[in-house]
Amino acid sequence: MKLSGLMVALFATTTAAHAEGVLNIYNWGDYTNPELIEKFEKTYDVKVTMTDYDSNETALAKARLGNTGFDIAVPSQSHLPIWIAEGLLLETNPGQMENGKNIAPDWADPDFDPGRKYSAPWQHGTIGIAVNTDVYKGPLDSWAIAFDPPAELQGKVNVVPEMSDIIFGAIAYNGGELCSADEEILKKAHATLVNAKQHWAAMEYGTIELMLAGDFAATIDWNGSAMRQRLENPAITYVHPKEGVATWSDNVVVLKEAQNVENAKLFQNFIMDPENAALISAFARYANGIAGSEEFMPEDMKGAPELTIAEHARANTVNMRICDPEVQDIYTRIWTDVLK
Amino acid sequence: MAKPFSVKRQRGFTAMAIACFAALYLPIFVLVIFAFNSASSLSHFEGVSLRWFHEAAQNKQVVDATLRSFHVASVAAVIATLVATMAALATTRTRPYPGLTFKYALLNAPLMIPEIVTAVALLIVFSQVKGWIGYTGIGYLIAAHTAFCVPFAYLPIRARLENMDLTLETAAADLYATRWNTFRYVTLPLLWPGILAGLMLSFVISLDDVVITEFVKSAGQDTLPTYMLGQLRRSITPEVNAISVVLLLFSVLVVTLFFFASKRRN
């Protein structure tokens, strides 16, 4: 019968999924340079698929459920220890790989992955505030821009809905420390957020285009995103808040369940080549932790103000990490309460 | 000159209806226009160009997602229509029998459950199943799509069947036609428009799904709508418009074909 023939044909196409030479990457959205992927595919004759996620929690949750089909993930350093502790990762020793020697000394032995046993550096950066200085001409050094916005910014501030980062910002603004469980501080941080929300226009991830179009005049954002905005509109300036700047890094790991382990290892090694690392940075505009990649970077990234933490904020810079579950639980409740 | 009196006339209704039609099409119209913008702006039109269509066609992720969307939609629609046809034959033109109401309720249930709830439920269940049987392919996505397509295939087929009386089939049976031959040569040809409607509806519904796909998809299983959702969250360029226009054209084409096909038959 014709119909059954059609069915057979349709199913035949569904089963041909796991061919040789495949690599399945699970990475943040709008974060991976297509040129890098093309180059990898050409060099090793591997077909790469890309799937996006938009929060560490989503990625971790999927990985914990298992059977994702992903070979590679790119968790942030704050969550990486959980991935390791939960036994989700394959010990591939990127530090010992051929290109492992290229890792910059600062990033060669990080506390979230001592000895680089699991992860290869992808990119690192900070979270701060991008401000359109055509709209706002005041001082550019404080979380107040987002949490206590001046009149000209009210109703034009966006806040990326990244719970941990925003709560850290609110805590730092009130003089607290990362992962603080201090009741007084948290009460103040809660009040800060509740009060600030009325001045926010939105809580969106897609900041670049809306900042450029003028829908937003300021946004809590990551430095690379801010640089992409500045390159299109020089009036947009990235602020390192003096009360506290959190630095983060994302790192390439191989999942224990990976079906294409060799290709995944090739990929880890591949991205630690300075020329390839520069490709990564050229797209998303963050620094990458690979020594010698600067010379391959686009001219407009060299000496970019977004990449170096400003003098006034240096003393209060902390490395992002995940808080204890009990503290995290309070943060979730604060967050839900703010968004109700 | 005063308009002639009509019992059907209600003051202002026509104006309101026309306004509704205009409001329905204006945004789509704007979206289509900006897909042909030569600049990357979504607000200032600078000239006609196919630039964004080219860019979308060059984008491997877009091409892959498009193929995947059509793949999932065609498999899901064919299966859903097949099983829905069988189910419709079993639940129409009969006296009520035990379990009939249960069948109605179950077959239409996907229409009544909020998508987000189904999505969450499938996320949990499929990840367990994946652990047990080790298969992680696109079958889960197809299963999920098939399930929510079933009512969309079932309803038009059932409607068609209910409007067909049993005269012809009884006549065939009187002529000693076998049950299968009766179905093959009498019921099926009459039922065909309903089946076609079911097939097209499920195809379009599957093609458009975002929420359930977003939760169920695993490695490299972005469909066009989930890819677009990702883009909307990050950076919007007229490329999204271009993709939308292609998808839009396709849906309109399918529905139009169906419209004229059913018209001709009538």
Add this chain to the structure above:
Amino acid sequence: MSQSAIRADYRRTLTRRWLLSSPALLIVLLAATGPLLVVLLYSFLKAGPYGGVLPEFSPEAWIGVVMQRGLFDDTLSIADAHLAIFWRSIRLSLETTLLTLIFGFPTAYFIATRPPNTRELWLFLITIPFWTNLLIRTFAILQIIRNDGTINTVLLKLGLIGEPIRMLYTDGAILAGMVYVYLPLMVLPLYASMEKLDFRIVEAGYDLYATPFRVLRLVIIPLVKPGIVAGCILVFIPSLGAYVTPNVLGGGKNLMIGNLIELQFGQGRNWPLGSALSISLMAVVMAALIVYVRNADKTGGHHG
């Protein structure tokens, strides 16, 4: 045929009917309704520290739906955050339903009163947007209401306004988007019952010197009530669980139920609470359906 033969034949027919419908029932059971039971189960388990669940019974999630611990101490109080979000979603869905009815009724009436040969074309025009992607339609709305979107650009060019009106990321934007997206779902059932409307009854109303408005209120509306109820249900239910439209047009500042559920499965890492909230949403939907079935029965009794 003897009694027993008839009975055997009936049984065979029944078996055949069950067999014939079983594939469809099975698919729906396995990939749509069955998994809801697992959600129910999860709502009674303990939350895992980083998402997922621990295999331990805990009523915590259900308590969490309606009650909350104080942010900084252990006193229990009503979970006004969740209630506020549920109420916002229900209110928004009711507003959406009402507005689609207000706009959809004249539209359906307009279509139903066209000559039969053009009626189908009008109906076709109203369904086209419905068959196009929800995301695309939401995105289309986004483009025209942005600060530099079509509406503001036109108004600025005409000199009617000095600076862009802020429309995107407001509750109004969500409402407009939802009405836009769900309008066809209201028009279709309304049209279906108006098409069957017997205008001789309407004429009788005019013969008794009723005004058009009285005819509408006392004759037409009662006659098409089943269509009104069906349309309201068809709009209300998907609005309640709407996720994409509030997400894209609302700017994520004010959560809806759908987004709250997603938050629990994502950044909130509280799957049992997310499950309990999902079941609660189902309960609201069920309540709406019961109202519908009751109403349908009543109208069926009057006119059927």
